[in-house]
Amino acid sequence: MTNNLSVVVNADAQQVWTSLREPSLVAQWHGWEADELGDEINQIYFSTDVVEGPDHTSLTVNGGDVFELTPVSGGTEVRVTRAALDHDSEWAAWDEDITQGWLTFLHQLRFALERHPHGHRRTHFVSLPGGSGSGIQKLGLADVPAPGEEYSLTLPTGEALSGKVWFRSNHQVGLTVHSYAEHGDGLLIVADQPVIPEKRPDGGTIVIASTYDLGAASLDSIRSHWDSWKAENYPTEVHSH
Template sequence: MDTAQLSVLVNADAEQVWLMLREPARIAQWHGWEMEGLDDEIRQIYYDNVTESPDHLRLDLGRGDAFILTPHQDGTLVTLNRGTATGEWARYDTDITEGWSIFLQQLKFKLARHPHTPRRTVYVDGTSAAHTHLWDALGIDTGWLPDPGEPYGITLTTGDTLSGKVWYRTDTQLGLTVADYAEHGDGLLILAQQARVPGLREHPGAQVIASTFGLGAADLEKISTQWDTFMETHYPDA
């Protein structure tokens, strides 16, 4: 992954994308996941020491990061230029870049599939002293997965069956749309592998982020329990 620049083509005009970058409630629909402290994180990243361009096509964040919106015939190209991490922040730089990659895909999905439906999320993470490989632990053979945009159907080692389309894939992340994650249409499941980082994460890690739309409390709890159980089994190490 290019740690200097990340881009996604979003199916929305630049004005819509700008609102997703400037209104806290809208930012929370794609940045990260539901958690304690999310409002403070949004304020620190998107409002403290930021600069807006007069044409609303560039947003400069702290530490040198910048969003650039480029109108395109198919929507808007959203580019995040990463700043150079220095000092204590340097060891977090890869994780931060990987996080931005996830968030941009969640922004793209939100605007393309559920622009008006509130998002509810399930997030779990963990590490494995056994150096568990996330795809192997789930029984996903990425060599046989279709290309992004193509339909897939898989049965995980958890016994759960998922179907939808491949949303995106990188060496460390896999995004899948999931029919059961939304009342209408589909939701988004992102699976991310994390490398060991001395002093930060002593063992390889994994993240699972499920973005759901329109589900009831029972269905959301079922998804949460499934992924909690998986993580406790395969990534139990602190």
């Protein structure tokens, strides 16, 4: 079942639009730090087939998916409408991954604009193989409270986390994390991935930790906790980096 691909951001439509049209700002919410992130952003948001709506309330990105911005009580609703699925496309098998990715990135967009509009995030990305069940369950996050409620827990990685539940969906959990930012909080998203026959036969899980203004030692500690836990629990896998 496809999740509702929309969020309400506590910001005006022009602020949201700027976050869609400035490459350095897109990098604060799209994806995670990686060598290819800049090229990916340019391909999706700034290639020649991208179409800007004349009133800056819609953006058709590479591949045909459409962002729509609508002023609402409390800010701006940002909605992504997926393009019709081309079953002959090389991307057809990954269609649900793309849908789930948009959901993740919409919540990262909302977080960046509401919590760190002038911040610079540093991320840690972890990819966990499937085969041993849901990563959300394995990390003890299946029963977190409703969005907006406070939580406090210790992950099996050894990290003691506290904050508020940012969102929950069928396959994802997002948590604000006090210790992921020098001021305010950071964001942790854990997303279970579906089985894709012949490509990802066991499913999997991805983890995106978005941190802000941490010193090198604090960031290294977060990365070490995640990588050590992965090495112990998935010993046949190469470390994330």
